[in-house]
Amino acid sequence: xxxxxxxxxxxxxxxxxxxxxxxxxxxxxxxxxxxxxxxxxxxxxxxxxxxxxxxxxxxxxxxxxxxxxxxxxxxxxxxxxxxxxxxxxxxxxxxxxxxxxxxxxxxxxxxxxxxxxxxxxxxxxxxxxxxxxxxxxxxxxxxxxxxxxxxxxxxxxxxxxxxxxxxxxxxxxxxxxxxxxxxxxxxxxxxxxxxxxxxxxxxxxxxxxxxxxxxxxxxxxxxxxxxxxxxxxxxxxxxxxxxxxxxxxxxxxxxxxxxxxxxxxxxxxxxxxxxxxxxxxxxxxxxxxxxxxxxxxxxxxxxxxxxxxxxxxxxxxxxxxxxxxxxxxxxxxxxxxxxxxxxxxxxxxxxxxxxxxxxxxx
Amino acid sequence: xxxxxxxxxxxxxxxxxxxxxxxxxxxxxxxxxxxxxxxxxxxxxxxxxxxxxxxxxxxxxxxxxxxxxxxxxxxxxxxxxxxxxxxxxxxxxxxxxxxxxxxxxxxxxxxxxxxxxxxxxxxxxxxxxxxxxxxxxxxxxxxxxxxxxxxxxxxxxxxxxxxxxxxxxxxxxxxxxxxxxxxxxxxxxxxxxxxxxxxxxxxxxxxxxxxxxxxxxxxxx
Numbered sequence: 300x301x302x303x304x305x306x307x308x309x310x311x312x313x314x315x316x317x318x319x320x321x322x323x324x325x326x327x328x329x330x331x332x333x334x335x336x337x338x339x340x341x342x343x344x345x346x347x348x349x350x351x352x353x354x355x356x357x358x359x360x361x362x363x364x365x366x367x368x369x370x371x372x373x374x375x376x377x378x379x380x381x382x383x384x385x386x387x388x389x390x391x392x393x394x395x396x397x398x399x400x401x402x403x404x405x406x407x408x409x410x411x412x413x414x415x416x417x418x419x420x421x422x423x424x425x426x427x428x429x430x431x432x433x434x435x436x437x438x439x440x441x442x443x444x445x446x447x448x449x450x451x452x453x454x455x456x457x458x459x460x461x462x463x464x465x466x467x468x469x470x471x472x473x474x475x476x477x478x479x480x481x482x483x484x485x486x487x488x489x490x491x492x493x494x495x496x497x498x499x500x501x502x503x504x505x506x507x508x509x510x511x512x513x514x515x516x517x518x519x520x521x522x523x524x525x526x527x528x529x530x531x532x533x534x535x536x537x538x539x540x541x542x543x544x545x546x547x548x549x550x551x552x553x554x555x556x557x558x559x560x561x562x563x564x565x566x567x568x569x570x571x572x573x574x575x576x577x578x579x580x581x582x583x584x585x586x587x588x589x590x591x592x593x594x595x596x597x598x599x600x601x602x603x604x605x606x607x608x609x610x611x612x613x614x615x616x617x618x619x620x621x622x623x624x625x626x627x628x629x630x631x632x633x634x635x636x637x638x639x640x641x642x643x644x645x646x647x648x649x650x651x652x653x654x655x656x657x658x659x660x661x
Numbered sequence: 662x663x664x665x666x667x668x669x670x671x672x673x674x675x676x677x678x679x680x681x682x683x684x685x686x687x688x689x690x691x692x693x694x695x696x697x698x699x700x701x702x703x704x705x706x707x708x709x710x711x712x713x714x715x716x717x718x719x720x721x722x723x724x725x726x727x728x729x730x731x732x733x734x735x736x737x738x739x740x741x742x743x744x745x746x747x748x749x750x751x752x753x754x755x756x757x758x759x760x761x762x763x764x765x766x767x768x769x770x771x772x773x774x775x776x777x778x779x780x781x782x783x784x785x786x787x788x789x790x791x792x793x794x795x796x797x798x799x800x801x802x803x804x805x806x807x808x809x810x811x812x813x814x815x816x817x818x819x820x821x822x823x824x825x826x827x828x829x830x831x832x833x834x835x836x837x838x839x840x841x842x843x844x845x846x847x848x849x850x851x852x853x854x855x856x857x858x859x860x861x862x863x864x865x866x867x868x869x870x871x872x873x874x875x876x877x878x879x880x881x882x
Contacts, residue, residue: 320718323709324694325863326793326837326855425857435797435838437857487668488675533682534794534801536709536716538669560711560794568670596671597721604722 301366301450302416306400308446309361313514314420314439315413315555316352319428323559329539330430330438331555333514333578334411337375340473341415343610344372344392344466351419352429354451356412360403361445365395370417370459374468376409376579390468394461409476409579417463418456433514434556466614472606476579479505483591483599484542484567489532492564493544497525501542501566501588506550508584514556516543517577519586523548526564534562540569540577542588552577570596572603664737666730671721674729676737677714682803682831684789686713689740691868696736702729710867711792712801748870750787753835753850755826755873757783761849768828768845771811782806783826783847784873788833790865798837798855798863802871805833817843824849826873837863848873 305312315338318331332338332355339349354361360378373380373389380387381402387393389412395401403412422429422439431439440449490498506521530546537543541553543563552569553561554577569577570591580586591599613635623636667675676693679686687710694710697717704723709716719729757780758765769776788802795801805828813829818841821827825836827844836842837854850873856862865871 321707322862323707323716323718324793324867325797325861326795326799327797327857327862426860426862432797432857434840435855435857485668485670533680533712534792535711535714536669536673536675536794538673538716538718540670558795559709560792565669568668568673570671593668593671593721593726597725600671601722 300421300453300455302369302420302453303363303401303451304366305361305445305447305449305451306364307362307402308444308449309356309403310359311357312361312445313355313431313433313443314352314422314451315355315430316428317350318430318555319426319432319438322426323536326559327426328432328434328556328559330428330432330514332411332413332430333555334375334413334575335578336473336572336575337411337578338413338415339607340390340468340610341372341374341413342419343607343614344374344390344468345370345415345417345463346460346615347415347417347419349607351415352422353413353415353420354445356403356414358410359405360412362400362402363451364400365397366450367397368394368459369453370394370461370463371401372415373403373412374415374473375412376406378403378406378412380404388467390473392460392463392466394459394464406581410581411578416451416453417460418454421452421454432556434558468610472610474576476576476584479585479587480576480580481587481589482573482577483570483596484588485570485593485596486567486590488538488541488566488568489564490566492527492529492532493566494525494527497527497548498566500524501544501550502590504587506586506588508580508582508586510582512580512582514554516551516553516557517580518549518551520549524550524566530564531562532564534560537561537565538568540571540574541565542567542569554578571600664734666733668726669716671726672719674717674719674726674733675714676717676733679713682712682791684791684803687789687791688868690715692740693733693737696740697733700732700736702732705729711794748868749866750870750872751865753826753852753871753873754876755784755848755850756876757826757848762826762847764845765847768809768811768847772808774808779809779847780875782809783828783833784875786872788871788873790867790869790871792867793863793865795834796836796838796840797857798865799834800854800863800865800869800871802833802835803831805831807831811845813843814845817841818846821846822849824851824854826850835865848875 436442506519511518821842826848829844
């Protein structure tokens with residue numbers, strides 16, 4: 300069922316899900332959303348599965364004409380979305396009526412916005428994923444970015460979930476990117492190929508995102524990171540978020556469409572949550588690296604996943620009564636309110652706050 | 662021989678079995694990869710064998726790094742001596758020279774050989790497939806005759822056509838899709854090396870053997 304027709308494709312709009320797992324041994328890049336946090340949240344807003352395919356818009360969004368009534372959510376960079384010329388909210392489930400035009404404009408903050416559609420975008424699954432793989436030109440819509448007149452199909456669902464309209468992501472749930480983006484890294488791949496000064500440089504200096512940045516990776520510029528003897532290794536696997544340092548000493552962070560193997564030394568790997576934040580970095584963004592241990596990374600990952608658990612629990616099992624609730628998760632506690640809108644319950648999460656002291660009593 | 666673990670972030674464990682490009686070592690990597698696939702460790706998402714190491718991608722909230730290390734160590738300890746299966750031989754029909762292999766004259770000059778000798782030296786060996794990587798379906802084949810070792814292009818070509826057969830260092834490989842590339846291109850095949858609509862998307866797999874079959878249209882420039 301075609302849901303949208305592309306009026307203007309935007310700078311680079313591709314269909315992405317959470318990526319292609321299991322085919323790197325054939326040399327197939329994982330692809331997938333550059334900001335997975337945003338895509339997952341957009342899907343959860345619509346009661347979609349988190350891994351449903353959505354549209355990733357880059358820098359300047361597309362203009363789409365709805366061919367049917369659909370419920371959508373836009374999360375990520377602020378592209379000041381308009382429906383028939385009137386501004387609509389981001390991070391909120393909204394309805395677009397058949398014949399209306401959704402326009403995503405130039406990103407004001409951040410770089411990539413995700414459009415999720417109730418039911419999910421239904422391009423053919425190839426090698427286990429609907430993600431567009433630009434380097435090998437398959438997946439998504441014909442293996443490429445959207446073009447004018449393309450159509451975006453969605454999975455048939457009984458009816459569009461209009462009861463969700465107005466559901467919004469709690470304010471503060473998405474962390475904005477600060478002037479300096481500090482990404483947490485785990486050392487350990489070819490760490491010993493660098494001098495201790497080189498590692499010190501990497502962990503203490505600031506780097507700037509250069510215009511050489513795309514879905515393959517982000518090239519940074521800053522003080523050179525010194526190798527012991529050289530930058531070449533026998534080619535091996537290149538994990539998502541690996542920080543590769545070639546002979547010029549400049550770091551490049553490998554992202555969704557990276558090669559599966561590479562022959563340059565890798566000094567560290569960015570932890571998962573921060574890889575999504577890099578997906579919103581624009582040229583000139585200042586990046587710093589902070590070393591964490593594996594156990595710290597796992598703890599951070601658990602906290603990160605709990606943020607999604609909060610959304611799921613709030614939205615997917617709506618309480619039967621109106622009122623205010625308190626959700627406890629680990630050391631954090633969250634206030635949720637439930638009210639009735641047009642015969643349906645609307646649940647919103649407010650001001651995520653941590654109340655360490657009195658949480659025990661709740 | 663002992664193995665060495667390296668962390669590729671919180672969700673990737675790299676198991677290094679050595680630090681050389683050698684068929685026996687590479688065979689061990691593949692054996693470990695297959696053993697891991699067979700036992701289906703919960704939380705392991707995929708494993709990527711390369712020349713001398715295996716990268717294991719996992720969900721650290723399902724299986725801890727230390728537990729995974731232990732499993733891998735014990736799997737490695739119980740690997741049987743590799744009487745490898747009889748490898749599959751893939752024949753790659755190749756047109757050498759002319760517009761299909763624009764660098765063959767350079768390679769000939771550089772090695773002090775005639776183009777025909779280059780073709781003979783390149784198509785003679787039964788190559789081992791060390792791994793797939795660089796791009797979807799690209800096989801790293803070795804070992805190339807020492808006499809054909811040439812420097813890479815100082816400026817990579819922006820477009821190398823699909824099917825191009827290239828050489829670089831002691832390796833040879835085939836570009837499955839059009840892409841930029843810095844290897845010297847000496848021929849081209851019509852064999853399709855990547856088909857994303859198939860669950861096994863590449864006809865050439867790690868551990869296979871490859872032989873280039875020169876076909877007629879060659880001739881001197």
